[in-house]
Amino acid sequence: MNTLSYDTSVSKVARIIETASDSTPIIVDLDETLFLRNSTQEYLDTLRPHILGYLLLALLNFLKPWNWLPGKIKGEVSRDWVKVFVATLLFPWTLILWEWRAKELAQAYGNTIMLDALTKNANSRVIVATQGFDFIVRPLCKHFPIEFNSVIACRFWQGAIDRQRGKYSLVSAFLTKDEVNRAIAITDSTDDNPLLASVATPCLVIWPEAKYVSALTNIYIPFLYLERAKRPGKQYFLRKIVYDDFTILILGLSWVNNQPLIHAIGMFFLLLSFWCIYELGYVENDIVAERFEKQPTLSATYQRYINRINVWQAWIWAVAFAVPGLIILELAKVISIDVSLASIISTLDLQTALINMVFWIGFLLVVRLTFFVYNYVDKQTRTWLHFVLQTYKSFGFLVVTKTNIIGSMLFVAQVVSVWIPYFVHRYTKSKWSEELPHEMLRVFLFGFLVIAITLGTQNVSILISWQTLVIFIWYAYRARHRLWKLAREIHPISQDMWDIKN
Template sequence: MSETRDRLARRDLESALCERASTDQGRVFVDFDHTVFSCNSTELFIASCKPAFMAAAIDFIVRDCVPWRLTGLPRWFRLRDYVCVALIVLLMPWTLLAWRRNAPALFARHESRVVLDGLSRLPADRIVLVTFGMEFIVRDLLRGSRWEAVPRVATPWLPGLGHFRQGKLGLLTTLFGREEVAASTAISDSLDDRDLLSAARHGILIEPQGEEFRASERLYFPLRYTIRAKYNLSYAIDQILLVDVLLLVLAVSTSLHEVAWALLIMPFFVISLMAVYEMGYFENDMVASRSEAKPTLSPEMERFRDYPIFPSAWFWAAGLGAAGCALASFADLLPSLDMFAAMASWAISLLLLRVLFFIYNRQDVQSRVFIYPVLQLMKYLPVFFLLRPTEVGVVLALAQVTTMWAIYTTYRLGGRHKTLKKEAFRTTLWGVGLCLLATTGVFSFSENLLPVGLMLVWCLARLSKSRVLDMARRYRQRDLGSAASSA
């Protein structure tokens, strides 16, 4: 916010409060986050928890994976944030002591001088701070400040479900009564509080204080940058889970027993590799794109400028890879290496992938065409080095690498890469490869009936993807049309 806008906001707020003070002696209900406090207190608490990887895991699972909208609550995000904070405190109780120690300094750093100087002209007993943030978070922030004794309305440790159903108007009406709310002044930065601003005698809407702050952009978790900035959630599910993971599962399995174990093990290996890929994605967006005439950047990318991907991604990549190696050793799926040798070879693979992506990001776009297939190959080669693949599995992986290379080359040459039917392209290449493999005399379909059958089912399922999506879109459009007609 510029200095001119600061002075304007200060003058407007002070004049509004002076008018309010001269007309009655009612209460002044003041929003906390981005009004008194120029940040989001809940997000700041989550982002400050240590160790960061534990907080990131809890935050990702609770706030990104659980479909809170299905609760039917109009303000479902408040319940989501409460559950996230409660789980962090339950699983990481030491965060309470660290927060209590650090919170006052955070308030001093983020307090809104514009708002607090305006409020300082009113008696403290008339002011009530109102927030759906946790009571202990706000209490510790205000400890030692001149606002420590100001009454607060916040979320307690054990709120009822009704606490999350109502807005601030309902909450304050329950606590203070309709008449007292109607005689009050309400100050907020958000139109989410429009019901309170309309019901109060004086509703004062000010511009948000401080920049928007999200804990998820300060805590690294594997695939978060891929989902939020580089691609999206549907890409992660489709390309990473339903293609890369399942392809590797099918490529290394010769029995249903091995399929079951591979389904458990493979996500660790794939996400370990993707953590290194994310460093390359991040580097590509933040560094290499500056040299491109027309870089392809997500609008969300700018919000991740301070994302702590280095060195956090390395810790996740190493930890997930070690877990995958340990599980593979336990399942007796490492044919020629013991567990520690497998971990060492995995670490070398991660380093090679990082070096390869580093080189890729510093090449011109034409030269990248020749490095890209090697990057794609590195999604499968490290796993194949540890877990012996079948011949048909190698052919399927080669078909996938070639398909992605064809799409990328078409894109770089200015062609219509989105029109390329990659599922049919991959299936055709796999079929051609099987035919060529059968001519070698060392491959027998009868001995590889299960792997070939499972891969064929997978390829057919991938081929039907577009039809399934088209049918889903038509059904949704029909339902929306029916709903509109009924309305």
């Protein structure tokens, strides 16, 4: 058994191939070797529709069903097989799409150095041996500019077993022991050490042009940039968009509707539509920072996700979310317990929904234009445009629905409480704004506005309404830690640590 070092240079591998005798089998790995990409990942990248394929792979990565398998096939060894197996069963048309795409990939990512060397030694016996899958590998191999004597790969139904056995076992089942012992083996993976140790000429080489590219990493997914690049690790979608913005819309808009639950569902779709476009402003903000700032504040994942943004797809998603949202808002106007479904459908005013769609798209265009101007003006001027952008997040939804005076005060409190820290951040050098108790600020602002309007209008119902009470309870809950901290830190002024100079 060969115990020498297997590391080989690219130029030496080419010479070994060119000078190999006709009787010497040349065993060539496929992924990141003969094919400068990973065939399994490229196949999974062919899943259509993209978004459904991405969600399937994300679900599989979350559930990790390969860990449910029995015995030796349990675990990471079966991960790729499970993904390919499930994806092919659920997206069977991928087999047809792959046949079309394989030719393009083979021409784009074939290893020209190795292929040229194999072409020069036209009489050599070339065998492709891979732990990729047979139905994926063969369409690629038939489009390379040489003919292979054999293609050894994992089977579809028994793929987990084949991958667990390893490449040496696959090759040994096809070639005699003598043929293996005389062979040249070329691979980039130390997982193939059993095979390398068994052949006469082992070549372990990393090809500079080879790259492992995970499947579906360049597709546009709404809000993914916010989650992974703009605010990585902060659960921005749940904490900011759902927990904060959506709650404000429910309390300020859906609460006053005759069908609050149905109205809230419609508002959720519109919120998603809004953030599809608002996210583009964040993306543009980072691009501008990278271009003009000397020390831009960009996340470590910025470069990884910036190329996944597609402006047109963002608008398509925005419209796709807006359509059901606006229809549901119209349903909220006509639906009731004693009205039949047929009556609801006949009463539904689609013309109003269409008009609202025009207003909504117009509003989104204004949001996009404002954020564009914000990103390209000086930072001091941005302070005032920031206030406008925050206003859009709540008051902007009034283009398709309505609120009452309490909801308006809620929106004012929301906008001002977010804008003040930004204002301080822009006009001071200290970082005290990072410690500003935003939730408490909202409570005090909302309380002040409610009391002021109650006194001004002599309408006590504003102060004692259920809507006002629930908003106060919600804000108090959000500010509970700050309120408790404030209560614990109350002490006589005589106990303060005074600066004698003041």
